[in-house]
Amino acid sequence: MKLEGSCHCKAVRFTVQASSPYPFMRCYCSICRKTAGGGGYAINLGADRRTLTVQGSEHLSVYRARLDDGSTSSGERNFCRRCGSALWLYDPTWPELVHPHASAIDTPLPVPPQRVHIMLGSKAPWVEPEVRAGDLCHDAYPDESLAQWHARHGL
Template structure:
């Protein structure tokens, strides 16, 4: 069991919990994660024990959003799924919780301040919901589009678009 600490970006909310599964290996591409995470078209959750969750700062500020499972259905037929807890000041998503699995919370790896181990491999799920630009099945393998930089690149977004013939 590993004790983990997390927070939002602005520092208004801090929390901690225990996890037996602290390696962030699963990338969810569902439309809910894609739309609410603000990340790379997916979110990465880890799992924690609900009973161990302690909000050490800002409990009175914490907000939640109960996601709609299938927005393509008429409102009367829509079902709700997990509550997603976030900071209303900086909009950082912190964790998800479902009544169906009440014993667990699913903190966003991006909100964890405790160093997390890099996974030996990753799993992608809900790929049928992935945006085309984020779908790992449609990404180029290893080529010039996958450059890496330790800091900012030495060119602008506009320069990249010009270089690759993608300037609109």
């Protein structure tokens, strides 16, 4: 599915082909919720990095999070330095992938048949996850990837 996205001020616009476009996984880790998660979580999609095209790249900046052990994450969180919108995550550990934030996507996204709440062990105390019947909950990262979840649901 071709996704079109942008930051709030429209200085950065991008397109990317996503084989995993259902916004099903809510991540409550401190990095996601503090850099992109106004509701206490962020939703990342899975896309093919080779197809990412960007207009306004001069307005991009990258944040690499400091981890609990004091090291720096290999993940590059791309955001608009003009308005601060979180746009996508790229990690060179998986060079073929890019993970756009669902909140930055302008293309209508499909409604997921199930939601997965991850990193609940790291959620902020004020966050009350909206867990529905059939949702899966994990205190840490699940074994199932974005692509595997899509395949299991035939999407």
